[in-house]
Amino acid sequence: MSKVFTFTPDYPHPVCSGEIIRGGTGYHYPDGGDPLPKEIEHIYPDYSLYPDLCKDTAYGFLTRGCPRGCDFCIVAKKEGQCSVKVADLSEFWNGQKNIVLLDPNMFACKEWRDLSRQLIDSNAWVDFSQGCDIRIMTEEKAEYIRQMKIKQIHFAWDRYEDKDVIISKFKMFKQLTGWNYRKMTVYVLCGFNTTIEQDLDRIYTLRDLGYNPYVMIYDKYKLKQGDELKKLQRWVNSRFAFATVQKFEDYKP
Numbered sequence: 001m002s003k004v005f006t007f008t009p010d011y012p013h014p015v016c017s018g019e020i021i022r023g024g025t026g027y028h029y030p031d032g033g034d035p036l037p038k039e040i041e042h043i044y045p046d047y048s049l050y051p052d053l054c055k056d057t058a059y060g061f062l063t064r065g066c067p068r069g070c071d072f073c074i075v076a077k078k079e080g081q082c083s084v085k086v087a088d089l090s091e092f093w094n095g096q097k098n099i100v101l102l103d104p105n106m107f108a109c110k111e112w113r114d115l116s117r118q119l120i121d122s123n124a125w126v127d128f129s130q131g132c133d134i135r136i137m138t139e140e141k142a143e144y145i146r147q148m149k150i151k152q153i154h155f156a157w158d159r160y161e162d163k164d165v166i167i168s169k170f171k172m173f174k175q176l177t178g179w180n181y182r183k184m185t186v187y188v189l190c191g192f193n194t195t196i197e198q199d200l201d202r203i204y205t206l207r208d209l210g211y212n213p214y215v216m217i218y219d220k221y222k223l224k225q226g227d228e229l230k231k232l233q234r235w236v237n238s239r240f241a242f243a244t245v246q247k248f249e250d251y252k253p
Contacts, residue, residue: 003027007221030077045092058124059100060092062115066105068133070158072192072218075104083108089118098151100127107132107141116144125149131156131187134169142176150183154214157206158189160198170209181212188236191229192218199229200248203236212239 001011003026035041047054065080066073083105093099099122106112106128119126126148134155145153157166174184186206190199199215206213215233217223223230235241235251245251 025074025078029074042087042091044094056096057098057100058093058096059102060087060089061102062087062089062118063103063106063109063111066133067108068105072158072189073104079104085109085111085115089115089122093122093124096124098125098127100129102129104130105133107136112141113144116141116148120144120147123149125151127151128153130154131158134166134173134186135162137169137173139172139176142173146177150179152183152185154185154187155211156187156189157202158187158192160194160202163202163205167205167209170206170211174210180210181207184210185212185214187216188213190215190217190232191220191223196228196232199232203232203248207242213242 001015001020001022002024003010004024005026006029008026045054045058045060047058062085063083064086065083066075067081067083069076069081083103089099099119106115109115128150129152132153132155134157155170170186174180188199188202188206194202203213203215213236215229215236217229217233220230220233231251231253232248234253235245235248241251
């Protein structure tokens with residue numbers, strides 16, 4: 001039995017078993033619990049367990065850890081405050097048309113060039129599903145990404161105070177790749193240490209820059225029905241509503 005979040009309730013139904021083994025961040029945060037044996041950690045995934053989800057799609061980590069150590073994020077405590085290579089692409093990919101990467105900060109890893117080349121050579125559609133750190137983006141890294149068949153790349157704008165450097169990096173990345181919002185989504189952390197005005201400033205700025213903002217609410221489960229942040233999330237994350245209603249104050253759910 002596994003779960004990611006500590007606030008997620010356990011499976012409520014009886015389990016016909018002599019022993020239940022529980023694992024995952026939801027049970028063992030922040031110490032992480034016992035690591036998996038090496039031969040299990042590096043085994044090729046059994047994608048047949050989820051035939052619909054994994055139809056011609058490979059999922060996995062090339063790196064673990066992140067040097068940022070942000071207070072709102074569990075990665076540094078769980079995986080270490082350094083981005084390190086943990087696998088080659090062949091450990092979880094064997095010719096599938098799509099690759100979904102779960103890495104927290106691949107481009108902070110010193111082997112990012114080698115890993116990027118593996119993704120380019122795969123000729124598969126690549127989805128960076130987690131929020132890549134735009135603050136460490138360079139023209140060289142952007143060029144490697146441009147050579148990949150990118151289905152979707154996600155960035156993150158968590159700290160409002162990083163506004164100046166983030167805007168300049170987003171402008172540089174868009175200019176070098178020539179991509180638009182259809183390929184570039186930016187997670188916007190709300191409800192942690194920002195005001196609604198700061199949240200809207202980031203959202204409007206990203207839209208003006210040609211990126212697709214996506215609101216992520218910190219500890220959303222604690223919010224009550226009708227909370228302003230829930231309304232904000234519903235507006236931004238609905239592409240139709242966000243494209244139709246230009247200002248948040250005009251949005252009527």
